Amino acid sequence: MTDDWLNKVNWSTDGLIPAIAQEEGTGKVLMVAWMSRESLTKTVEQGEAVYWSRSRNKLWHKGEESGHIQKIKAIYLDCDEDVLLLSVEQTGGIACHTGRESCFFKKLVDGQWVVTTPVIKNPAQIYNK
């Protein structure tokens, strides 16, 4: 496998592009994180989502602490080649660090952001194993 497919990606000046994780089957949008050339390569090689953590400035194998890994079912690139869409199987049914299924749990209702989904597992239980 050559690097042609990696070169086709329009990496931004900081070398990253956003990646949307969508649950296969349900179509739920679970989260958005960032990928570098290296993290996308590892994602493909390992068949599990490996992002680039901008806050920790390092590779982030999603689920490495929580166990909530994302198995890759398909990877799509958009028309401008600057956003990735990952179709994933979400281990544990929890993608968000708050213990919720999806990170998109605040809905705009009458000018307020309202929490719409429950915490499935207490984050303290997820991260202090």
Next chain:
Amino acid sequence: MTDDWLNKVNWSTDGLIPAIAQEEGTGKVLMVAWMSRESLTKTVEQGEAVYWSRSRNKLWHKGEESGHIQKIKAIYLDCDEDVLLLSVEQTGGIACHTGRESCFFKKLVDGQWVVTTPVIKNPAQIYNK
């Protein structure tokens, strides 16, 4: 309606955040574009997606040329408050400027990006009305 809900959004240093448009019902991820404070305000006021075009550096009422407007059904914010998810009704069933339903039509298959979905309408017909 106060601006509190707008202030809750973690606008990046350039004043923008990414917005994912997802089709209500099917759950298909249609596209990703950017929103400014002003474009998000107009989106809510008008009930139709108004993005900020980074290439044209101006407000972009999606569908203003193509007719492919996106009616807003719901707006979600993620846990970090720096990504929006729009649940939309896609007029004409076409979100992509290439004339396809979704912008995510290139799938990674054996180290190559393969086009997976058809052009529904020729872009020349969409934009030269």
